[in-house]
Amino acid sequence: QSALTQPPSASGSLGQSVTISCTGTSSDIGGYNYVSWYQQHPDKAPKLLIYEVNKRPSGVPDRFSGSKSANTASLTVSGLQADDEADYYCSSYVGGDNLVFGGGTKLTVL
């Protein structure tokens, strides 16, 4: 199973919004509503931001939102804050009890 495709980098200014894409196929993102997003700060374990395409775990601010269209999922971060500067990873269920990750996107807050 190939990794999902994410842009290597993204950027946005403080207070603005940025959207990060995650592209797969009809066998993964397009076929199931099990897309998750994670935030990882340097030398830290990741944090779950979004699950099942657009659901937020308790404690995750509503500045983080997820969506999906066909084979592409997206994470939007609104009202950018300095602490949002981190790496972001998507993952998707691919059937057969298997999961796959994207390659990650480094978000820079200008």
Added chain:
Amino acid sequence: QVQLVQSGAEVKKPGASVKVTCKTFNYTFTYYYMHWVRQAPGQGFEWLGWINPKSGDTHYAQSFQGRVTLTRDTSIKTAYMELSRLTSDDTAIYYCVRDLGSVAWGSARAFEFWGQGTLVTVSS
């Protein structure tokens, strides 16, 4: 609060095996699937597989079939990941990760709680 505490860093020679420990705290160990993922230096994540701590059932990613073994000891609320026939490509941080979903209701296919990671270095 839920905690997953992993064993310390390991250095192994090519061809050897490594076993990583993940001790859990403050939740019912048998209620939630446990996954293992890894992150090579400067790279993204790779999912290795999951274990149902209640039944012991396992499922492995195809690329690790035959090399990875996930086990658990319910008496001490601990999960284990053993990887054999190591090569330099296996150098990575290995994480145990608790599923958001429960064994009773089904996996949410999302990773809610992460261990601190265990660095495994494979070098001759």
